[in-house]
Amino acid sequence: MSIDMELAPKTKRAAGEPCCVPVVYPEVDRDRALRLATVAKALGDPIRLQLVDVLRKHAGKVCVCELVPLFDVSQPTLSHHLKKLRDAGIVDSERQGLWAYYYVVPGSLDDFGGWLR
Amino acid sequence: MSIDMELAPKTKRAAGEPCCVPVVYPEVDRDRALRLATVAKALGDPIRLQLVDVLRKHAGKVCVCELVPLFDVSQPTLSHHLKKLRDAGIVDSERQGLWAYYYVVPGSLDDFGGWLR
DNA sequence: GTTACCCATCGTCGATCGTCGATTCAATCG
DNA sequence: CGATTGAATCGACGATCGACGATGGGTAAC
Numbered sequence: 001m002s003i004d005m006e007l008a009p010k011t012k013r014a015a016g017e018p019c020c021v022p023v024v025y026p027e028v029d030r031d032r033a034l035r036l037a038t039v040a041k042a043l044g045d046p047i048r049l050q051l052v053d054v055l056r057k058h059a060g061k062v063c064v065c066e067l068v069p070l071f072d073v074s075q076p077t078l079s080h081h082l083k084k085l086r087d088a089g090i091v092d093s094e095r096q097g098l099w100a101y102y103y104v105v106p107g108s109l110d111d112f113g114g115w116l117r
Numbered sequence: 118m119s120i121d122m123e124l125a126p127k128t129k130r131a132a133g134e135p136c137c138v139p140v141v142y143p144e145v146d147r148d149r150a151l152r153l154a155t156v157a158k159a160l161g162d163p164i165r166l167q168l169v170d171v172l173r174k175h176a177g178k179v180c181v182c183e184l185v186p187l188f189d190v191s192q193p194t195l196s197h198h199l200k201k202l203r204d205a206g207i208v209d210s211e212r213q214g215l216w217a218y219y220y221v222v223p224g225s226l227d228d229f230g231g232w233l234r
Numbered sequence: 235g236t237t238a239c240c241c242a243t244c245g246t247c248g249a250t251c252g253t254c255g256a257t258t259c260a261a262t263c264g
Numbered sequence: 265c266g267a268t269t270g271a272a273t274c275g276a277c278g279a280t281c282g283a284c285g286a287t288g289g290g291t292a293a294c
Contacts, residue, residue, distance in 0.1 A: 024171050024175045024179050024183055024184075024187070025171070025187065026167040026170050026171050026187065027170055027171075027174050028166070028167055028170045030163065030167075033163040033164075033166050033167045033170070034163045036160075036163075036166055037160065037161055037162055037163040037165075037166045038161075040157045040158075040160035040161040040166065041157075041158070041161030041162070042161075043153075043154065043157035043161075044154050044155075044157040044158030044159075044160075044161040045154055045158070045281090045282080046147065046150040046151050046153075046154045047150075047282095048154075049145065049150050049153055049154045049157065050143040050145055050147075050150045053143045053144055053145045053150070053232075054141050054142065054143050057143075057144050058141045062141050063240095064240075064241065065240070065241090066141055067141075068241095070141075070142065070143065073282090073283075073284090074283075074284060074285080075240085075241075075242095076241090076242075076243080076244095076283090076284075076285080076286090077282070077283055077284070079241065079242055079243085080242090080243090080282075080283085081282085082242095083242080083243095084281095095241090095290095095291095097240090097290095097291060097292075098239060098240045098241080098290080098291055098292065099240065099241080100240080100241060100242090109233060112233065113230070113233045113234060115170075116226060116229065116230045116233060117230060162251090162252080164252095180270095181270075181271065182270065182271085185271095190252090190253075190254090191253075191254060191255080192270085192271075192272090193253085193254075193255080193256090193271090193272075193273080193274090194252070194253055194254070196271060196272055196273085197252075197253085197272090197273090198252090199271095199272095200272080200273095201251095212260090212261090212271090214260095214261060214262070214270090215260080215261055215262065215269060215270045215271080216261095216270065216271085217270075217271060217272090
């Protein structure tokens, strides 16, 4: 979408006339903006961002029992954050007996990273 | 949100189920996580994300009066969103007479983009 | 069976969010 | 001057968030 970026010197408009005609438009439609914002919102908490950082840098699946002592919050609170990340599609989990292993869903951050670039 | 690496040794462990063997820890310290999460949080709203999208793709400064009609919210609400983006350091504004022109602060998304990579 | 353990969910609380209409502020025009 | 205009701020509202403790659900060991 090519955009005319002429910034014409504005003068106070006459009564009843529109302020200015918009010459800029979003290239991201509403649905994609919603998806991207969902990912961003999930990353908008320091604990969740560090959780994703741990899971990304660690190539594999990490047990919750390892994640809990890393943060100064209770176990239910951490579980809540992990659920947020799951709902956003960023991570997923896998039960193995008593334990739950979390991992970053491959490619789940690609769209957001692509937009950011 | 501490990152202390005191992995309490598990007292009980199911036979043959390895847990807590790998040492995992965030590579992002607390301060950086806070800064990154602040940016992510600011982008965690569809309207704000589209605002940044408009301002980024339009390599110049855009008048608020052009932004308002793009979204189905009131002018005060849009001003509120722009303030959020300003507080996060993503955009800045410049007054010219009656009008205010917004633009993306160069490099303000680089750190976040770098982490996401 | 019983007990111990890990993780998820529930209920609750205060704080923050997104939105609006009304108002205020600042700059310009007549 | 007073009137008008664009943008920011204010005050209020319901909704959502992040945190906790308590509880529930399953699995493994005794």
